[in-house]
Amino acid sequence: MFDLIIKNADIATASERYTCDIGIQDGRITTLAQGLEGARETVDASGYLVLPGGVDAHCHLDQPMPEGVRMADDFLSGTRSAACGGTTTVIPFAAQEKGQSLRAAVDDYHQRAHGKAAIDYAFHLIVADATPHVLEHELPELVREGYTSFKIYMTYDDLKLSDLEILKALDVARREGALVMIHAESADCITWLTEKLSAAGQTDPRYHAVSRPSAVEREATHRAITLSELVDVPILIVHVSGREAIAQIHWAQGQGLKIYAETCPQYLFLTQDHLDEPHFHGAKFVCSPPPRDKDNQQAVWNGLEKNIFSIFSSDHAPFNFEDPCGKKLAGQEPDFQYIPNGIPGLETRLPLLFSGGVNEGRINVHQFVALTATNPAKLYGLYPRKGSIVIGGDADLVLWKTDQRVTIRNEALHHAVDYTPYEGTIVQGWPMMTFSRGKLVSKDFRFVGEAGAGQFMSCQNPTLDGRLR
Secondary structure, three states, X not given: OEEEEEEEEEEEOOOOEEEEEEEEEOOEEEEEEXXXXXXXXXXXXXXXXXXXXXXXXXXXXXXXXXXXXOOOOOHXXXXXXXXXXXXXXXXXXXXXOOOOOHHHHHHHHHXXXXXXXXXXXXXXXXXXXXXXXXXXXXXXXXXXXXXXXXXXXXXXXXXXXXXXXXXHHHHHHHHHOOEEEEEOOOHHHHHHHHHHHHHOOOOOOOHHHHHXXXXXXXXXXXXXXXXXXXXXXXXXXXXXXXXXXXXXXXXXXXXXXXXXXXXXXXXXXOOHHHHHOOOOHHHHHOOOOOOOOHHXXXXXXXXXXXXXXXXXXXXXXXXXXXXXXXXXXXXXOOOHHHOOOOEOOOOOHHHHHHHHHHHOOOOOHXXXXXXXXXXXXXXXXXXXOOOOOOOOOEOOEEEEEEEEEEEOOHHHOOOOOOOOOOOOOEEEEEEEEEEEOOEEEEEOOEEOOOOOOOOEOOOOXXXXXXXXX
C-alpha cells in the first residue's frame, strides 16, 4: 500500500522526459511505473508537468543583522513563500560575525529555524573572521559534520577577507572537500567610488549602480579565479550580473579550471533604470552586484543557454521598504551606501525563469531543472535525495500548469516583505501543487503546509563534474 500515488505524471528531469505513475511511501519515491494501484491517496497529474522540487541554494532568512536592521522573513514566512513558488529545499546562511565563533553562528541559526521551517533546509556557512582557530579547527570540523559549503566575501567591511585569508580558506576547502562560494566585487574600488560620489552629493539609490560598475565585478572575479587556480580547488562565483564577469568565467572554464557560476532573476528581469524610480522607490532594487542594462541581461541569458552557469538562485534578501529597520533606515531615506542590500525573490524565482526561459524558448525544460534543482543538489551534497525524480529520492515534486498566466502582485505572495521588485510582471507557467516528502504544502496559490514540518539536511561532499556545465 502506497501512501500516495501521483498518476499520469508527465515527468521532466535534467536529462529525461517520460510519463508514468509515481508511488510514494514514507516520504520517498519507491516506484516509477505504469498502472500503479493501491494508495491511501491518489492525485491525477493529467494536464500538469511534473518537475523535481526546486532547490534554492542561495537565500537569506532571519540572518543576524547590524543594529537597527532586520530581515522581514523568518524561517516560517520564507519557507512558506518558497513552497508556494515550487521550491522544496532552501539553503540559507549561518553567518559568522567578526569576533564570533563559527560554531556559535551555526548553533544560533539552528535555534532560529527550529519549529518554523515548512520545507527541508540545509545551511551554508559564512566565514567572516578567518582566525587560526576557525580555519584549523572549527571550519574543518563543521565541514565533516555536514556543512560542506561556505561563502566568503571580497567586499563589505564587516564580512570581507583579505586575499591571504581567502587563500587559507580555499586551502581548507581543498583538504576537506568543501565548496567555496565567493562574492566577487572589489572592496577598495567600491570604497573609492563611493567616497567620490558622496563628496559630490550623489547619494540617491541610482548611484548604488554607479559605485559598483561591471569593472569591479570583473576584477574581483578574475582575482577569485586566480586564487582558486593557485590552490587548485573548485569555487562558485555567486550572483553574476553581466558580460564582463561572464567572460572571465567562460575563459577559466575553457582552461579546464573548475569554476562554477550562479546567476539570479534580478539580472534577467531588472535593470539599473529601476534604481532611478522616484520617491526613493529605487531603494527597492538595491542589491549587489546591481542590475545592469539590457545588453548585460542578454549576456546572462546567453550564459544560461550555453551552460556557463551551473545554478540559478534567488539570493532572497528580505528587507521591507516602509520599515525603519528596512530600506528606510530609522524612518529616513538614507544615502545609497547605507540602504540594506538585497531584494526578495524566493517565490518568484522559478516562475520567472520558466516563463522567460522555457516558455520563450531561451532554454529547454531539462536546463531549467538542472539550473534550479539538480545542479544545486549536486554542488551542495544533497543529490540524489534532492534535485531529481528517482527511486529512493525524497518525494519533492511540483505539478506545473505551463500555460497558467499570472500577474505577479505582492499581495498574492506569501513572504513577509511589503513589496516585490517584480510587481506587475506577467509570467506564463506556475507551480500549482508542491509536495515536500510526499506531503502537499502548496495548492492553487495557497499554502497548506505546517510550520516545523521541514527537516534539516546534513550535506555530503559536493559532486563536481563536467556534467554540471
